[in-house]
Amino acid sequence: EKGGYEHFMLKEIFEQPNSIADSMRGRLDAANGTLTLGGIYEYSQALINARRIIVLACGTSWHSGLVAEYLFEEYCRIPVEVEYASEFRYRNPVIHEGDIVIAISQSGETADTLAAIELAKSKGAIILGIVNVVGSSISRVTHEGAYLHTGPEIGVASTKAFTGQLSVLTMIALSVAHKKGTITQTRYKELLVELARIPAKIKEVLDNNAVVEEIAERFKDAKNFIYLGRGYNFPVALEGALKLKEISYIHAEGYPAAEMKHGPIALIDEEMPVVFIATRDSSYDKVVSNIQEVKARKGVVIAVVTKGDALIPALADYIIEVPPCEEALMPLISVIPLQLLSYHIAVMRGCNVDQPRNLAKSVTVE
Ligand code: M6R
Numbered sequence: 144e145k146g147g148y149e150h151f152m153l154k155e156i157f158e159q160p161n162s163i164a165d166s167m168r169g170r171l172d173a174a175n176g177t178l179t180l181g182g183i184y185e186y187s188q189a190l191i192n193a194r195r196i197i198v199l200a201c202g203t204s205w206h207s208g209l210v211a212e213y214l215f216e217e218y219c220r221i222p223v224e225v226e227y228a229s230e231f232r233y234r235n236p237v238i239h240e241g242d243i244v245i246a247i248s249q250s251g252e253t254a255d256t257l258a259a260i261e262l263a264k265s266k267g268a269i270i271l272g273i274v275n276v277v278g279s280s281i282s283r284v285t286h287e288g289a290y291l292h293t294g295p296e297i298g299v300a301s302t303k304a305f306t307g308q309l310s311v312l313t314m315i316a317l318s319v320a321h322k323k324g325t326i327t328q329t330r331y332k333e334l335l336v337e338l339a340r341i342p343a344k345i346k347e348v349l350d351n352n353a354v355v356e357e358i359a360e361r362f363k364d365a366k367n368f369i370y371l372g373r374g375y376n377f378p379v380a381l382e383g384a385l386k387l388k389e390i391s392y393i394h395a396e397g398y399p400a401a402e403m404k405h406g407p408i409a410l411i412d413e414e415m416p417v418v419f420i421a422t423r424d425s426s427y428d429k430v431v432s433n434i435q436e437v438k439a440r441k442g443v444v445i446a447v448v449t450k451g452d453a454l455i456p457a458l459a460d461y462i463i464e465v466p467p468c469e470e471a472l473m474p475l476i477s478v479i480p481l482q483l484l485s486y487h488i489a490v491m492r493g494c495n496v497d498q499p500r501n502l503a504k505s506v507t508v509e
Pocket of ligand 1: 201202203204247248249250251252253256299300301302385386389502504505506
């Protein structure tokens with residue numbers, strides 16, 4: 144069942160090179176520069192013409208929706224609003240006939256997401272589903288959609304479904320951008336080639352497991368954690384914090400790194416581990432300044448950095464390296480060490496990682 148792993152969560156973390164490849168199989172053909180998403184066919188023109196996109200989701204799926212916001216805005220030039228399904232459904236939201244809704248759900252059974260979809264649908268929105276569980280309630284109420292094809296996820300903490308969602312959302316965004324002409328042919332092809340390299344890069348990160356385990360040993364008794372990132376790595380910071388709190392019961396918060404100075408900076412002292420997702424990208428210099436601000440207040444910094452970076456390793460207390468990667472695809476890679484970190488900390492604290500207290504795999508109550 145667990146394929147020789149101690150827990151489903153660990154198995155699912157280590158499955159990601161394969162599950163990501165599965166999510167791309169038959170869809171991504173990097174050699175010929177094509178993307179084929181059979182599930183989104185009838186409404187592909189509506190997506191190209193969309194004046195805005197509303198994303199509806201909860202929890203980890205909401206985090207992948209945030210990454211989609213960056214992707215669709217950057218490459219398709221379509222404004223995106225990412226909504227907690229539970230808030231959206233109760234506030235009399237503005238929905239226009241023909242609006243595009245992307246609903247994201249691993250289980251396809253989340254009560255709030257389902258109800259928010261039905262509300263949007265009743266007002267004439269087109270609903271596209273990004274779902275893992277085939278034949279689930281959400282997959283049945285959507286107009287069209289794309290399954291993740293990542294296989295069943297058993298651990299309550301979502302891992303391979305998150306990266307599967309990112310993979311599918313990236314393929315949809317790039318396909319729309321290509322058809323719409325908001326991306327150059329060269330850039331499009333480059334990104335497809337890079338996308339095809341993701342499984343191998345994830346494998347490289349997983350080979351660093353022992354480094355992450357040592358860091359977990361050092362911080363397993365911490366009372367609080369902060370996770371910081373900017374741009375595409377901001378949702379990864381939120382996801383890292385959620386993973387840690389749900390399975391290890393350590394209080395953790397994720398923030399956009401620049402928001403730190405508007406409040407959370409007051410928490411920083413010698414005891415407080417601050418996890419920076421600080422890979423080489425367009426906000427790198429800004430993140431370096433944020434790390435310096437934390438060090439100036441005696442905070443302890445754990446940084447996820449791009450292999451070969453010399454500057455941040457000189458500033459941070461602990462380093463986890465990930466291979467270089469396109470900025471827009473980095474969340475697929477940078478989240479992996481954070482999944483491992485929360486896993487190891489939870490195991491060291493004796494927690495039930497696959498079935499954390501008070502949580503269920505699908506939240507079918509509102
Ligand atoms: O099945 P869904 O994707 O709709 O579930 C949404 C959340 O309940 C889920 O992501 C939850 O936050 C996970 N336990 C996170 O690991």
